[in-house]
Amino acid sequence: EELLVESGGGLVKPGGSLRLSCAASGFPFGDAWLSWYRQAPGKGLEWVARIKRPPDVGATDYGAPVKGRFSISRDDSKKTVYLQMNSLKTEDTAVYYCSTDHSVYSASSGNWLEPWGQGTLVTVSS
């Protein structure tokens, strides 16, 4: 049961841009706060950005390494959260995951879950 599916990763040159998407299904998307996390190769987990649920959709927050370069947004009609990444650096190379910030009810399983997507790899290299 895949509740979150990321896409949009790939190879990009330093200074370039990329937009990641995370499509949700199987839970009430409009009730969820959502975050992006990342994991550089062989390293630990790092929180990247968070967006609250309506009506506080404008309430976003970012980790210090990405503030001013990355932007998180959501389209509730498409049940999708995005991460726009600009001015990319080699140190942004990582697998990027999306996740809810709290438990959500999965109607198909009848359980409260805190899902993570499978991740999408972003490689910043010349």
Next chain:
Amino acid sequence: EIVLTQSPATLSLSPGERATLSCRASQSVGTSFAWYQQKPGQAPRLLISDASNRATGIPARFSGSGSGTEFTLTISSLEPEDFAVYYCQQRYNWPRTFGPGTKLDIK
């Protein structure tokens, strides 16, 4: 930013043994604390939230304890599928931060 320190960095045990993993926070986080398991090539999997509540589908051999600045994840009797990396996370404030991880490997 709250800094989390995990110990040990690596823990080598045999199936059937008891595992005790520790995490210390640089300031009190109450019980706003979680543990994750991650296997190679997979996304992290939530094990414990609110310091001691097992997530849906997590076996009873996993238990979490602690509050304030000291937390423990205990695996009562290791199964072969438990050998993985374990991360702690504070959920007290933003930015959400993680510990560097404890690698649990087979002795």
